[in-house]
Amino acid sequence: MRIVEKTTRGETVSFSFNGKSYTGYKGESVACALFACGVKTLRHSPIKGEPRGFFCLMGSCQECLIWVDKQKKPACQVPVSDGMEIASITQEDM
């Protein structure tokens, strides 16, 4: 998924999502880093409970909201960092 040509990435980082460990690169957003690891579902919709992933990637649609640093933040606006712990927002949380 990551384009290699004409790109030099920074250091790798280790982070967790819902308790599972993943690797990404510094500078990647949580949304994209998870996507590159094959994780497309970030939460479930509040009323129908359907799986949702990122949609606009620019901080507008709020579909990619996740728990990070005890705050609800859009995963597309949060850069991954080493040791970061991320969790899905449950239907009750919404």
Next chain:
Amino acid sequence: MNPDIDLLIIGAGPAGICAALSAIRYNLNVVLVDQNHNAGGQVFRPLPAEFSNPSPPDQGSLLRQQLADSSVRCYFEHTIWNISSDLRVDAVGSQGPVHWQCKAILVATGTTERVVPFPGWTLPGVFGLAAATIMLKSQRMLPGTETLLAGCGPLLSAVATGVLDGGGKLAGIVDSASRWDWIKTSPKLMSRPDLSWQGAKWLHQIYQSGTPFYSRHVIEKIEIAESARLKVTLAPINAEKRLLDNPRHFIYTDSVVVGNGLTPSTDITRLLRAKHHFDRQLGGWVVTTDSECRTSVSGIYAAGDGCGVSGAAAAMKQGELAGLSVAHDQNRLDEHSYKRQETKIKNEWLKASRFGRAMGGLMALPKGLVMNIPATTIVCRCEDVTRADIEAAIKEGATSMDQIKAWTRCGMGPCQGRTCSEIAAELAAEKLTCTREMLGYFTGRAPLRPVSLEQLTGEYSYADIPLPKAAPL
């Protein structure tokens, strides 16, 4: 309190950057605020600081360099959540809450992408053309191991070639426009032969790749298939963009990227109660400005695609004009110099917008496309509100956007209608047999983006609240 801020610019895209660089020429004290980590907006999206790019500097990097070398005070990674009528701007950054008191504010927040719903559009792995552009440009990531692109407008070819250049695989391209729609636009596109040539090269590259291309087709539905893949059903449409009965095509793929044009971001201007007008060709509801970028609210200016989809080149010129206009309104230059500059920039802006507006026109929302949406399909993603829910509210007596919102919760979620309002409005106008103008839009409310009380209060706790002694009875 910072009463020394002459101009606060919201949005560091092409319009915002050029407005900032223009305003400082007249010694204005300028602050530029953006949610992203650096300037560039959507069209000049920067790479993360941690990535390095061996390519020669492009227009985006040149603008960022000019900005960095200037006296403009940039506040990146700041999210504005409120603006009050006395021009106090409140934002949250990594260090906590900030606010600025300004003499003038320029809204240069551009557009958001519009996607017309269909069954399965909310599935993970289905996202916007603009989102795919962000992945390619600023994360150097392909939108999928295999990707199907659908929608309309120039973004389709831009993303297609981005995927091909990145070594990715395209399952197909589904364009709702017909070849005739494109041909009709080409005389206007000729005003920018360089960009038209770029477009032609893209089409050639796509043709050479052998990617299946479906003209005048739309995605009818997406379903989950085996091995976590997606099964996409394509359907042909007529000139009014309504589904035809003809046989369907089925495509299996990993990701689906879809976009049906751009619509101006009006959340800030609606919050400030500025006057708006509806123009389908310019993207929908547009903040009304005079020829010097002033909105109907004193001290509030607007520039760029937010004033009507006109492209990056036009946005840069309009931004420059806005900077000049603010300087003029704050008596920073003599009438003669102002007139000379004003005429020059306005002419350049007119020329630049010819191409951009022609492109914008290709992305106008056709009512027919919205009418295809099945009753049980979700329109408001935040609150899982379907087309049937919206139409039921109207049957029960809802006659405005705010009433539809109150009845169904459509537009009440975290995105505050940014994703769904155009679609909901189109459906409602049809049901009420009224115009989009008559129907109106959601009243703008703070916070502009979700923000927690903790982000605003920080270390301040309940125990810190000073309680005055109760008065004796």
